[in-house]
Amino acid sequence: METSKRKSNYRPIIVVSLISLIVCGLFFPLLVTGIAQALFPYQANGELRQLDGRNVGSELIAQSFNSSEFFQPRLANESASGVDPDITQADALSQIPGISNATGGRVSVSALTSIVDSNVEGTFWIFGSPYVDVLNLNLILINDYPSVYQNFTG
Amino acid sequence: MDSAPGRRGRFSRLPPFTSQVLKDSVVRLSPFSLLSNPVMFIVEMTFLVVAAMAVYPQGFGSVASASKQTFYLEVAAILIITVWFSTLADALAEQQARNTASSLRRLETEVTSRKVIKQGWATDMVPTKSTDLRKGDLVLLEKGETIPIDAEVIEGIAMVDESLMTGESAPVRKAPGDSVIGGSRVVTDTLTVKVTANPGETFIDQMIHLVESSKRPKTPNEQAVTMVLLGLTAIFTIIIVSLLGLSITLHLGADLSVLIALYVCLLPTTIGALLPAIGLSGVSRLYANRIVAKSGKAVETAGDVDVILLDKTGTITVGNRQAIEFIPFEGHTVKEVGEASFLSSWYDDTPEGRSIIRLAYDSGYIPKELNSLELSKVYPFSATSRTSGVKMSRGLMLGLPKGIDSGGERRRFRRKAPEALEGLDENEPEVEVLKGAPDSMKSSLGAVPPLYDEVVNGVSGAGETPIVVSRNGSALGVIRLKDVLKEGIRDKVMAVKAMDIRPVMITGDQPLTAKSIASEVGIDEYVPQARPEVKFSIVQKEQKDSRIVAMIGDGTNDAPALAVADVGLAMSSGTEAAKEAANMVDLESNPAKVIEVVMLGKQLLMTRGAVTAFSIANDVAKYFAIVPVLFSAAIPQLNILGLGLESAVLSALIFNAIIIPMLIPLAMRGVSFKPSGTMSIFLRNVMVWGVGGVIVPFVGIKLIDLLISVI
Amino acid sequence: MITLPEFLSVALILGASLFLAWLTAPYLVRVYKRVPGRLDRVLNPVEKGVYKLAGVDEEHRMGWKEYFLAGLCVNIVQMVIAYLILVFQGSLPLNPQGFPGLSWDLAFNTVISFGTNTNLQHYAGEVTLSYLSQMTAIQFLQFTSAATGICMGVAMVRGFIVGSKDMGNFYVDFVRTLTRILIPFCLVAAVVLVALGVPQTLSGYTTVTTVEGASRSILVGPVASLVSIMQLGTNGGGYYGANAAYPFMNPSPLSDVFEIGLMLLLPTALIFVFGELLGKKRETRPILIGAYGLFIIDLGIAFIPNAPAVGQGIETRIGGFMSVFWTVVTTAVTTGSVNTTLSAMHPLVILAAFMGMLIQSTPGGKGVGLMYMVMYIVITVFIVGLMSGRTPEYLGIKITSRDVKLVMLAFLIHPIIILIPTVLAYASGAAAAIGVNGAPIGFTQILYEFTSAASNNGSDFLGTAANTPFFNVATAVVIFLGRYGPIAILMALGGSMIGRARTAVSGLRTDSITFSLVLIGSILILVVLTFFPFLVLGPIQSYFQGSVNGFG
Known part of the structure; x- marks a missing residue:
């Protein structure tokens, strides 16, 4: 009895460690991956947005837009992540005259304003402050004004 | 009832500030005698460092400056005065204890009495010193003789003057079976008595042993408070060492003397200085009430009592119907x-x-x-x-x-x-x-x-x-x-109940009689028609339910119960067996004093807690006095007291020092309190000593600063 | 100051967390009391299989030493496994990006950091760790360290239960914590996170051609499973270097609130578990009022300055206010995840974060926060309880000098392991080597690093900048001592309560509001007394110098 207890001192330590490694380190993330891919494939793969059938980026990760006809994301070193995909509604609205100008007025200020206003996220009842996703806005622009943005489509 | 127990009696006053006290307090400044008090030992060491800075600032590099020698001298002076205040508190408490001990010794005057030695039919009388008497010896005492040592009457009836011990002036009648106390005097007739205690083993000796602090062991509660003080001391040591390290590596320019001042101010000097005095004077206060405790622990346990067994006769009623x-x-x-x-x-x-x-x-x-x-x-x-x-x-x-x-x-x-x-x-x-x-x-x-x-x-x-x-x-x-009720007994019972303690009345009376008396004084629980043995079973039952029990007793019948009770108070007029079993003896043989014992126990714990909490709470204000000086260049805004730079340090140090003598009377007399529920006593003391402890030093330090700036 | 909607959102989140924790607590109690339940049919055979395989005698009961040592040994073995995986990840599978193995000191720091529930990160996961490392080193340790913490907390409470004879069996508690609490709760949380936009895939970083034709990697991976345990287990170590500021870990305001709720759930639930396990539900009161009272005081400090709407270092979708709130929550429960950059925070927010880390029980890490609160209660009961005129007692147990010695020792560990290394960092030149000076902001960073390490929090200013041998080793040592030192001492305290005499009448009522308030005051005084001068050198000085955030 006494010896069997002694002997069991190492075994539980090693075996419990290994089993928890397999269960927590492999079984659990694989199980979540399976469920995620089955139920929410769009989110599980990084919310990739398509343009003409190709992935152009993730809605959650900022990408730079050099062309002044687009809404501009924040500079990378301004945010905490460096890939902040959003700008505040106020920021978006302030960019509108410049974008309209850059398109030679082909996209009107009022049209841009309504696009921004109808794509506001981040508020609920009295809570939160409104923001817009830059990639989302720009993809809407490309979609709504194919002639203006023909350089960026297939 | 007296809201502050222990205020009466010869020893409730502070002992006079005699040259002996002064001498003692100075002798105790020696680092070796301070070793038993680590907090004060550290303060003395810091004094040596600052004194060295005053003499030779060049030796301290960047943390001292030669232009500040006067300041260092002032700091050093306050530091050593702080230590002296602490040794003074000790010396005063010692003086008080010495008074107690010597008044106890007076009870043990060495006398020569006639020891009776029976050899067959012959009886010899041998003059024997009281110190040479042993348990079981027979002694013959005639009118005018002093009883050499605690004994029991075997033969004869006589009047005995016990006023030295009990303060009761009228002589007491002693008959066979009664016990007599060493030091009392036979005023009529002749007695043959049997010695019941060896010299040096009487309860008086135990008390003398207890008040002589060098031999006094720390009570469990004192040990725990000492642990807190050691822990805090360690924490503040780490803080100061780190600050010193940062000051040097980051060139913050903090002066070592200011760091030391901060250190000493943070150390729990107040409680550190007064802790020994508090415990010692607790025992002395008990003696001022003519109660002799055999251990300091018993006094503290008295504060925890949940149930008090009160004998009706003598406690609630005058004793005789x-x-x-x-x-x-x-x-x-x-x-x-x-x-x-x-x-x-x-x-x-x-x-x-x-x-x-x-x-x-x-x-x-x-x-x-x-x-x-x-x-x-x-x-x-x-x-x-x-x-x-x-x-x-x-x-x-x-x-x-x-x-x-x-x-x-x-x-x-x-x-x-x-x-x-x-x-x-x-x-x-x-x-x-x-x-x-x-x-x-x-x-x-x-x-x-x-x-x-x-x-x-x-x-x-x-x-x-x-x-x-x-x-x-x-x-x-x-x-x-x-039955004639004792004066004020109803108020005392009410006080006991207010402190969430259950009084239980024990009486040999009929249930109806018992009930009527109990309700007259406000006691809800009573045991009628009780035989002496009942106390033992009540004590055991209450203890089994995890309650702390206090009781009084005088007869041999009471001895087993007195021995198991958490607080057992024996009457000095009682039998030797009872006195031996109890952990306290009342010289006045007044059973109602068991209530005072409980109050004194509570007061002792409360005083220790109050000074500890006050001491720690004080630190908050001291930070605000000294830290702005430490980093004066960087954040003048923190100086919310608006103190002068050097005078802030001196003010905080002076406050830290003089709070010790200011609290000596409190330490020796005990915190006064109204008997009430534990939580309301707690709340009141937290407000006074805890919250007050945060606020008072802000005011005190500011006042001292103003005073210094005037000078 | 704070606007009404902001106030309401804080109140609602805290209220909901308290409510959910209260709902969860009875289930946790059943797990640790081994009350038969519906899950038994599925889980009993699994657990019995594990016990059999591991040679665990289910009925064997442990004293505090055996319990603690079992936990410590299991943790160390797990750290060794994770260390090997990190160092050799280059030659191991599931490494689509082909990252090389970690340096010895970074791996050492990382496994100790994660194995102790600290999650201080001196690396950026997205450019350092393979999928296998993220799963079998990081997530694995996040699960096991969280389980260990809960087990130790529960075991210590067992010591205080009237009539208890042992602390339980570590292996049984550990296995049941994983099978019945962490894995099922995380599974639900992970799926919710995926639904909210957190990726979960093993197919490697996706390269896309952006709208304007540039090539770009989208750094996806098994993120949701990691985020679930990192928040629920109050671990805090992120998949990405930017932690929960990275959109994939925290894609929306909703996910932000959800993750705050995850962080608060278990530490708060364990407060209720305390009272229920003891069979004295009212004794939950001082801990709950103490923890949340101090938490609210911290929040009050943090909300004094106006939170920036969106600004430097703050994510647009999260906003300044929720960044501040998160920063206080994450330090109050020792999670240490961040959804902003700390240098964007006002000095008073940093001060509040310090308070959370220094107090460690507001409500603190799951299990360990509870242990610290018991420590504070014992200190407070002793120091102020004397003023009630009775020998201080907690739960009817008289506090002895040994108890006081243990709690003072436990309390002493913090100042030692925070202050000494801070001084050493400057004295050795290690701080200067990474460009951090002794000015208030720099000092705040160094002090924060070691405070975070000591309290097993893991949030930090330095990040990858601290990937130097000095900081890797120094923080690893601090983390290790800060974790196992107090746990061992407080387990000894709990163990010493077994078989102790109890008084029936309580003098000082620890379950009263009065005591709870005194407890808050005493904790504040103790912590302020210990760290005030150092906080003055850091955030307080920054504040008085008029800084509005760490950028100056």
Whole structure:
């Protein structure tokens, strides 16, 4: 009895460690991956947005837009992540005259304003402050004004 | 009741500031004698460092500057004064303890007495010093002699003066079986006594041992407080060492003396200085109440008491019931009852018996059979029959009866007793007069009178004790014995209950009597018709339910209960067995003082807690005084007290030092408190000492700063 | 100051967390009391299989030493496994990006940091760790360290239960914590996180061609499973270097609130578990009021300055206010995850974060926060309880000098392991080597690093900058001592309560509001007394110098 207890001192330590490694380190993330891919494939793969059938980026990760006809994301070193995909509604609205100008007025200020206003996220009842996703806005622009943005489509 | 226990008595005043105290306090400044007090030892070490800075600032590199020598000198002076204040508190408490010890020693005057040595038929008298007496020795004591050591009376009856021990000025009657205290004096007659304690082992010796602090072991609670102080000291040491390290590596320019000042201010110097004095004066305060404690722990345990067993007799009532009325049954007169009561009580030596005779005598009910009493047969009180009385036969008239010599009232009677007393009635050759408890008497009666129970219950229902008197088997009537409540006992019981302590009254009385008295003083729990052994079982039962029990006792019967009770207070008039079993002895033999003991225990713990909390809370303000100086260049905004740079440090240090002597009276007298629930006492003390401890130093330091700037 | 909607959102989140924790507590109690339940049919055979395989005698009961040592040994073995995986990840599978193995000191720091529930990160996961490392080193240790913490807390409470004879069996508690609490709760949380936009895939970083034709990697991976345990287990170590500021870990305001709720759930639930396990539900009161009272005081400090709407170092979707709130929560429960950059925070917010880390029980890490609170209660009961005129007692147990010695020792560990290394960092030049000076902001960073390490929090200013041998080793040592030192001492305290005499009448009522408030005051005084001068050199000085955030 006494010896069997002694002997069991190492075994539980090693075996419990290994089993928890397999269960927590492999079984659990694989199980979540399976469920995620089955139920929410769009989110599980990084919310990739398509343009003409190709992935152009993730809605959650900022990408730079050099062309002044687009809404501009924040500079990378301004945010905490460096890939902040959003700008505040106020920021978006302030960019509108410049974008309209850059398109030679082909996209009107009022049209841009309504696009921004109808794509506001981040508020609920009295809570939160409104923001817009830059990639989302720009993809809407490309979609709504194919002639203006023909350089960026297939 | 006295809201601050311990205020009375010879030792409640602070001991005078004598040259002996001064000398002691200076001698104690030696680092070696400070080793037992780590906080103060550290302060003295910091004094040496700052003193060195004052003498040779160049040796301290960047953390000292030569232009500040005067400042260093001032800081060093305050530091050593801080230590001195602490040794002063010690010396004062020692002085107080010495007073206690010497007054105790006075009780142990060495005398030479005659030791009785029996060898076969011969009896020798050997003059023996009290220190050479041993347990079991017999000693013969005559009028005027001092009793050498605690003993028990074997032979003889005498009056003994115990005023030295008890403060009670009237001599006390001692008969075989009574115990006598060493140091008391025989004022009449002769006694043979048996020594019950070896020299050096009496409870007085134990107390002397306790107050002589060098031998005094720390109580568990003191040890725990010491742990807190050590922990805090370690924390503040790390803080100061780190600050010093940062100051040097980051070139913050902090001066070492300012860091040391901060260190000393943060150290729990107040409680560190006063901790020994608090415990010692707690025991001294107990002695000021004429109670001798055998250990410091017992005093603290008293504060935790949940249940107090109170003997009715002596604690709640004056001790003796007084006869106040004779009530005849139908067909008998008051006179008949009175005279029969007189006869039945003649040989009854109890205070009750004497009070019956006095009532009968004062009412003029003097029996004509008085002269025959000499030839009577005495039925002493027996616990089984619970009756007593006399039986007289017609016989010779021999003049005045000779009662048992008991001093006091009986003798007065004898002297004044009228010669007009007549002999026995010729029609009645034999007279048997009995008295006793109603239920016991019932069995000895020929016929029970019709209203027997009504009369008896009427008396007990009013909280009084009925004693039935019979003559030749027929019940004559009832003696009403009334309990006299002790003065202020109701308030004391209320105070006990307010402190969430359950008082339990123990009495030999009938349930009805017991109930009435209990409710009169506000006690909810009582044990009627209790035999002495009942205390033991109550103590055990309460302890099994995890309660802390305090009790009083004087008889040998009480010894087992006293031994197991958490707080056992024995009467010094009690038996040696009781005194040995108890952890405290009341020299005045006043059982009601068990309540004072509990209050003193609470006060002791409370004082220790209050000074500890105050000491720690003080640190908050001291930070705000010194840290802005430490980093004066960087954040002047933190100086919310608006203090001058160097004067801030001096003010905080001075405050830190003078708070010690300011609290010495508190440490020695104890925190005053109103008896009330634990939580309300707690809340009040937290507000006064905790919250007050945060605020007071802000005010104090600012005032001292203003004073310094004026100078 | 704080606007009404902001106030309401804080109140609602805290209220909901308290409510959910209260709902969860009875289930946790059933797990540790081994009350038969519906899950038994599925889990009993699994657990019995594990016990059999491991040679664990289910009925064997442990004293505090055996229990603690079992936990410590299991943790060390797990750290060794994770260390090997990190060092050799280059030659191991599931490494689509082909990251090389970690340096010895970074791996050492990382496994100690994660094995102790600290999660101080001197690396950026997205450019350092393979999928296998993220799963079998990081997530694995996040699960096991969380389970160990809960087990130790529960075991210590067992010591205080009237009539208890042992602390339980570590292996049984550990296995049941994983099978019945952490894995099922995390599974639900992970799926919710995926639904909210957190990726979960093993197919490697996706390269996309952006709208304007540039090539760009989208750094996806098994993120949701990691985020679930990192928040629920109050671990705090992120998949990405930017932690919960990275959109994939915290994609929306909703996910932000959800993750705050996850952090608060178990530490708060364990407060209720305390009272229920003891069979004295009212004794939950001082801990709950103490923990949340201090938490609210911290929040009050943090909300004094106006939170920036969106600004430097703050994510747009999260906003300044929720960044401040998160920063206080994450330090109050020793999670240490961040959804902003700390240098964006006002000095008073940093001060509040310090308070949370220094107090460690507001409500603190799951299990360990509870242990610390018991420590504070014992100190407070002793120091102020004397003023009630009775020998201080807690739960009817008289506090002895040994108890005081243990709690003072436990309390002493913190100042030692925070202050001494801070001084050393400067004295050795290690701080200067990574460009941090002794000015208030720099000092705050160094002090924060060691405070975070000591309290097993893991949030930090330095990040990858501290990937130097000095900081890797120094913080690893601090973390290790800060974790196992107090746990061992407080387990000894709990163990010493077994078989102790109890008084029936309580003098000082620890379950009263009065005591709870005194407890708050005493904790504040103790912690302020210990760290005030250092906080003055850091955030307080920054504040008085008029800084509005760490950027100056």
